[in-house]
Amino acid sequence: MTRRELKNKAGQGLLALMLLITAALLLIFLFSIFKRGLGVISWEFVTQPPRNGMTAGGIFPAIVGTFWLTLLSILIALPLGILCAVYLHSYGRPRWFMRAVKVAIDTLAGIPSIIYGLFGMALFVNMLGMDVSMLAGSLTLAVLALPLIINASEEAMRGVPKDFIEASIALGATQRQTILRVILPTALPNILTGAIISIGRVAGETAPIMFTAATFYSRRLPRSVTDEVMALPYHIFALMTEGSKGAQQVPSPTEALWCCFCWCWEFHRRQSSSAIGSGGPDNGKDSYLRTEAQPLVWRQPRITRYRSLSL
Amino acid sequence: MIGPSGCGKSSLLRCFNRMNDLIPDTRVKGKILLDDVDIYDPKARPTDIRARVGMVFQKPNPFPKSIFANVAYGLSIQGKFSRSEISQRVEKSLRDAWLWDEVKDRLSSPAMSLSGGQQQRLCIARALANQPRILLLDEPTSALDPQSTAKIEELCLALKDQVTILIVTHNIAQAGRISDYTAFMYLGELVEFDQTSQMFTVPKDSRTEAYLTGVFG
Numbered sequence: 001m002t003r004r005e006l007k008n009k010a011g012q013g014l015l016a017l018m019l020l021i022t023a024a025l026l027l028i029f030l031f032s033i034f035k036r037g038l039g040v041i042s043w044e045f046v047t048q049p050p051r052n053g054m055t056a057g058g059i060f061p062a063i064v065g066t067f068w069l070t071l072l073s074i075l076i077a078l079p080l081g082i083l084c085a086v087y088l089h090s091y092g093r094p095r096w097f098m099r100a101v102k103v104a105i106d107t108l109a110g111i112p113s114i115i116y117g118l119f120g121m122a123l124f125v126n127m128l129g130m131d132v133s134m135l136a137g138s139l140t141l142a143v144l145a146l147p148l149i150i151n152a153s154e155e156a157m158r159g160v161p162k163d164f165i166e167a168s169i170a171l172g173a174t175q176r177q178t179i180l181r182v183i184l185p186t187a188l189p190n191i192l193t194g195a196i197i198s199i200g201r202v203a204g205e206t207a208p209i210m211f212t213a214a215t216f217y218s219r220r221l222p223r224s225v226t227d228e229v230m231a232l233p234y235h236i237f238a239l240m241t242e243g244s245k246g247a248q249q250v251p252s253p254t255e256a257l258w259c260c261f262c263w264c265w266e267f268h269r270r271q272s273s274s275a276i277g278s279g280g281p282d283n284g285k286d287s288y289l290r291t292e293a294q295p296l297v298w299r300q301p302r303i304t305r306y307r308s309l310s311l
Numbered sequence: 312m313i314g315p316s317g318c319g320k321s322s323l324l325r326c327f328n329r330m331n332d333l334i335p336d337t338r339v340k341g342k343i344l345l346d347d348v349d350i351y352d353p354k355a356r357p358t359d360i361r362a363r364v365g366m367v368f369q370k371p372n373p374f375p376k377s378i379f380a381n382v383a384y385g386l387s388i389q390g391k392f393s394r395s396e397i398s399q400r401v402e403k404s405l406r407d408a409w410l411w412d413e414v415k416d417r418l419s420s421p422a423m424s425l426s427g428g429q430q431q432r433l434c435i436a437r438a439l440a441n442q443p444r445i446l447l448l449d450e451p452t453s454a455l456d457p458q459s460t461a462k463i464e465e466l467c468l469a470l471k472d473q474v475t476i477l478i479v480t481h482n483i484a485q486a487g488r489i490s491d492y493t494a495f496m497y498l499g500e501l502v503e504f505d506q507t508s509q510m511f512t513v514p515k516d517s518r519t520e521a522y523l524t525g526v527f528g
Contacts, residue, residue, distance in 0.1 A: 163372035167434070170330060171385035172362030172441065181388070186375055 030259060037256030045253060049219045059254055064221050065134075065229030069213060070203040072138035072225070073145060078195055080142070081149030082184075085191075088150070089157040090179055109147035114207040116144045121211040135225040137213020144208055145198040152194020156187035200265055204258075206233040216242075232258055312479045313486045314496035315527065320479040323496070324447050327477060328364040329357045345444070362389065365438030365474075366447040370454050371430035373422035373437070378414050381422045381433055385441040400440050407473070408436035409466055428459025435466065439474070446470070448478040452485070464489050483523060487511050495519045 001009075044058055051057035092098040120140025130136040160183050168178040184191075206214075214234035222229045232254065239251040312320045325331045327343060329350060342349045350360045362385065373381050382401040386392045392400070401418075405411040410432045414425070422433055431451060438446060448467070452460040467476055467489050480486050486493050487507060494504040495516070503510060503519045514520040521527055 161372070163368065163370060164374055166330065166333070166368065167372045167374065167437075168384070169333060170328060170361055170366040170368075171388065171437065172358045172360075173384075173388045174358055177388045181384070182374060 033252055033255045033259060037252030037254070040253035041257055046257070050217065059230075059232070059235060059257070061218055061221055062230040062232045062235040062254075065214070065231040066203055066233070068134055068222060069137050069141060069209060069229065069231055070199055072134065073141035073202050074195065074199055076138060076142035077145040077149055077198070081146050082153050082191060084146075084150050085153035085157060086179060086184070088154050090175065090183070105147045105150055108143075109151065112207075113144060113205050114210075116140055116208040117211050119143070120208055125212055131226070132211070132213060132215070132228045133226045134213055134222055134229050137209040137229070137231075138225070140208045140212045141202045141205060144205065145202050148198040148201065149191075149194055152197070153187070153191045156190030156194065157183055159190060160186045196265075200262070203261075204233055206237050209234055210237075214238075312477070312494045312496060313481075313483055313522070314502075315522070316481070318496045319499040320496050321449055323501075324449055324477060324479050327445065327447055328361045328366050330361075330366065332357055362441045363443050364445045364447060365441055365443035367431070367434045367438055367449065367451050369450040371427055371434055373425070373430050373433050375421065375423055377419045378422050378425070378433065379418040382437050382440050384437060389441075400442075401436075404436040404440040407439050407470065408432045409462070409469075410436055426459075428455050428462060431455060431459065431463060432466065435463075435470075439470075443474060445475045445477060448476060450479050450481060453481060460485075483525075495522060497522070 046058055046063065047060050048058035049061050050059065088098060088101065117140065120136060120143070124130045124136035124139050125132060128136075130139075164182050164186060165178055168182045169175075173181070209231055213229055214231045215228040216230075216234075216238045218228065218230050236251050236254050236258070239254070312324065314320050322331065326339060327350075331337045331339065339351055341351075343351060345360070345363065348355065350364075374384065376384075379398075379401060382404050383397050386397045386400060402411065405414065410429060413429060414433075422430065425433060431454075435446075435451075452463050455463065464485060467478065470476060471491075478486075478490065490507045492504065493507045493510050495502045495510070495514075495518075497518055503514060503516045505515070510519065511523065514523060
């Protein structure tokens, strides 16, 4: 074996080792959660409210609470974010102003989520008098999701080939028609990928809802947006910090269930984004799908960069 | 229009349907008269001009929509045609672009599933659907194989009774085959404009002669 071949093999081995270490960490993590948690998960656990001072019963109100919080925040953030991105992409002028807006958006994306929580409490809960409520929590989460959605949408629109835009303009379309009929439909799969990633992020956040929406215990389900709600991540946090022997009372079943959710979500995300991303037959010749499908893969690190900053 | 790369053929072509408006800080001097009206008049609406002056690009660029939706695009954005009018004109345009027989059974399948040559003819059909007075072709065959090129050339010859065609080409022989008049451009300047038969036999300018005989370019 020559020196070059040896180096090649060694490099490959090193990469494989790194992968192995990462995978092992993940497997140990999941195993420890599932070993203790899986036995407790039952139909009752997901359909009943907690009983006996949170030691028995289920987590149904927390599941419902997280569902509504996530849904509401995305319903607020998605239209707002996409429209912002359209302006940034297609109308952005003057240039210095757009640069300032972009710096603001990127800064927003880098802010630790506890700051969002405090901001949400100051603005929505206290100043606007919403109290601790689902609405205040959803708005706070929406502010957190906005930069993700704006960045993903703008990048998706920038990925639309200039050829399509020129073709549309050359046929007599106005800028508005070009945006609505060509740019947005073409960018939609990638915009939705961004939205789905931010749903995952929003659903898992604890800090922003801690002071704005979440409550430790509630037997009944939320009836309106002004109710405070239980939420899964906060539920885990609260159970951990409630007693005196933190290490021995890890809420494993809730964690295990959460992992299952994440799996389902990730699986669904892959399914749906590959389904939308490659719609229609692709004959490979000058097809935009082949070249443009790439960003789906390389865009992700950019977004996970923000994720790593969350609490 | 012929000339070496970078001599301004495409820039000139894009003046005729105001595509240069898309480039920030563009300045255009002079007049271009279409039916005795200056298309650069401040009152002229670029969208109307572009509906009357169709354009086909170098690389086939159908939208990622169905074949039908591609051809119907220009008509549906004008918002003044009924469904049946649109489908009639789509059929006529596809026939005029010699694509009808190849796609009539799969109008709803994606345009991206067509071959490169078919895609380019689809782009021609898409431009024809607006019933333009003038058709601008910006090197329409440079991304195509010889067979598809031949078909597009024949199509141009067939269409020239129906619509005025302005074509930019890198291919001198192609200009000789399909054009009635030829303009030779060099370094941003229009060097010579004459009947093709005239220019290809007795060019007036020495630079034209050098380019046509393959001394440079």
